Amino acid sequence: MIPFNKPACTGLELTYLKQAIESGHISGNGPFTKRCHELIKDKFGFPEVFLTSSGTAALEIAALLCDFHEGDEVILPSFAHAGTANAFVRAGARVVFADSLGHHPNVDPASIEQHLSAKTRAIVAIHYAGVACDLKRLREIANARNLILIEDAAHALGARYQDQYLGSWADLAAVSFHETKNINCGVGGMLVVNRPDMRDRATQIWHQGTNRRDFENGEVAFYSWQRPGGSFQLSDLNAAFLYPQLLQFDEITNRRLQLWQTYYDQLQPWESKGYFKLPQIPEYADHNGHIFYLLLPNNALRNQLLQYLTVHGCNAVFHYVPLHTSPFGKHNNGALSLLNCERIADTIIRLPLFDSLSQQSVLKIVDTLKNWHELQ
Secondary structure (H helix, E strand, O other): OEOOOOOOOOOOHHHHHHHHHHHOOOOEOOHHHHHHHHHHHHHHOOOOEEEEOOHHHHHHHHHHHHOOOOOOEEEEEOOOOHHHHHHHHHOOOEEEEEOEOOOOOOEOHHHHHHHOOOOEEEEEEEOHHHOOOOHHHHHHHHHHOOOEEEEEOOOOOOOEEOOEEOOOOOOEEEEEOOOOOOOOOOOOEEEEEOOHHHHHHHHHHHOOOEOHHHHHOOOOOOOOEOOOOOOOEOEHHHHHHHHHHHHOHHHHHHHHHHHHHHHHHHHHHHHOOOOOEOOOOOOOEEOOOOOEEEEOOOHHHHHHHHHHHHHOOEOOEOOOOOHHHOHHHHHHHOOOOOHHHHHHHHHEEEEOOOOOOOHHHHHHHHHHHHHHHHHO
């Protein structure tokens, strides 16, 4: 069976884990956390970053920085992981779901505009599969109403919009280092803070709501509780696992992009026959090879193909179940029709893609897809 995913591993992780253990500091904000912070800021140009225990934890800090009041609303795409919505619901906001584009799972800016109200406080853009949303338009929508723009860049580290790295366009951004992501530390994440006026508050929230950084810098005699915060920091053991992957970030990304391109080149002739649709990459976007997916003509064919791939040794999967159709989403938002999101959720298949996947395995999967279509 060809698995859907294998976590990236450079072979140096054990070396750095040993160093972390021997340092005597394996909790948060240790030596490897600091090394990762500096490496990430230097490579991607982010002004301030904070490693977190998960991508959702990064979004939870972002939600606290929004300082929601009763009745405030956040617009986010329904085609999303529950963790994206959870971060804002737990902070007291009401989530309002927007539809996907007709040709791509990313959020449709026109749908966001339709859901704007006097209660809207923030907009969340998810860069699905590491492909950039139309950030210029989203930034214009946010600026026109003085809204906070947040990038859920869980899939998207290293991808670009108009030659600028995703995560650097919005006020805040969240990245995931879950084992399913291009680089990983098992479970982990990162908050990017681009707005200068939010950096001090973000630092305090990351430090359990205290001014501990001021204490560590010798600016105060002791640290004390300043605002609501939480236990958001990433263990330095996880940071030590992440560090060598950051060092080999380009190599890992390039391998994934090569495999992604092999899928695309091999399957493009079959798309022209109407069997499925391949991912579309806008001219403004440079993706990072995070996901390769197909959109089938209907749900029945999608389910048949999933079963066929499984029988023939390939673990392909689908996601997401749209949030607006979930029990919690219905309970809080009522009945809602988002046709593009629902169609994509019903017809999407994600094919195996990870940096240690062989070219031969990709070609085997392609042959299996072609054999299935010849049987139709």
